[in-house]
Amino acid sequence: MRDTATAQEVQRLRAQLAQIQGRKLDAPPLPTHPALAELLPGGGLRPGSSYSLGRSMSLLFALLAQPSQTGSWCGVVGMPGLGAEAAESAGVDLSHLVLIPEPGPRWLTVTATIADVLPVVAVRPPSRAKDADVSRLAARMRERGVVLLVQGPWPQTEAMIDVTDARWSGLGDGYGVLSDRELTVTVSSRRFPMPRSSRLLLPAPDGSIAVTEQPVQPVEQLRPMRAVS
Known part of the structure; x- marks a missing residue:
């Protein structure tokens, strides 16, 4: 009788765990x-x-x-x-x-x-x-x-997410105010056959994020970051 109760409790816990894992996934x-x-x-x-x-x-x-x-x-x-x-x-x-x-x-x-x-x-x-x-x-x-x-x-x-080739706009010859920064955001993941990248304004003049019209060349690989010593 005790073994039956234990087996039922194990089944109940397994079912709860499966439900939790399902929700997370x-x-x-x-x-x-x-x-x-x-x-x-x-x-x-x-x-x-x-x-x-x-x-x-x-x-x-x-x-x-x-x-x-x-x-x-x-x-x-x-x-x-x-x-x-x-x-x-x-x-x-x-x-x-x-x-x-x-x-x-x-x-x-x-x-x-x-x-x-x-x-x-x-x-x-x-x-x-x-x-x-x-x-x-x-x-x-x-x-x-x-x-x-x-x-x-x-x-x-x-x-892994990183930015490269950042360029600020807004300054003239010794005058002006920085208005926006154009850069490339690259994402590398084991789920991708190749890294993905896009040229963005980060920030745009209004402080938000915007996609530029400049196309980005395919990225072969993202340079690995140095390990923290």
Whole structure:
């Protein structure tokens, strides 16, 4: 009788786990600007996934803007130089932004802790994390459906996103005001046979993101980022 009850309990737990996993796998991507969504695998930031970013703050703000505007809380860890005014100008809703500028040597523990309560977490690792710690964080992210944005290299990422060939406009011969910046955003993913790239205004004159009319040549490969020492 006891063995029968145990078997039924195991079946019940397995069914619950399957339902939870199904919800995570079927979860829609977070809202993302169309100019970036068309470059990303799955058409946006996938809950439970991590993304490796270059050091461009404009790129980070662009990825945080729409999730924060639609009510998703975003946390930023280990970026003391982040400018709140610049983030707001780029469309980030500061009322849904949590900043932890100096997490100290336990930055990974801090990141894992806020990943328990916030759906989007961005972090700039000051040092290399142990593989076991990264695996535990990845498991927690998948369980919670959290998107992790890492400035720098990171294992097991859904995609690597970086910007190149940035050019500012607006200055004349010693006069004028910077109005917009044109650059190439490139996304490399194991889901793509080739990296995807697009020429964007980031920011456009009004602070938003816009696609330029200039075509972008196919990208053979994205230069790998240096590992964090």
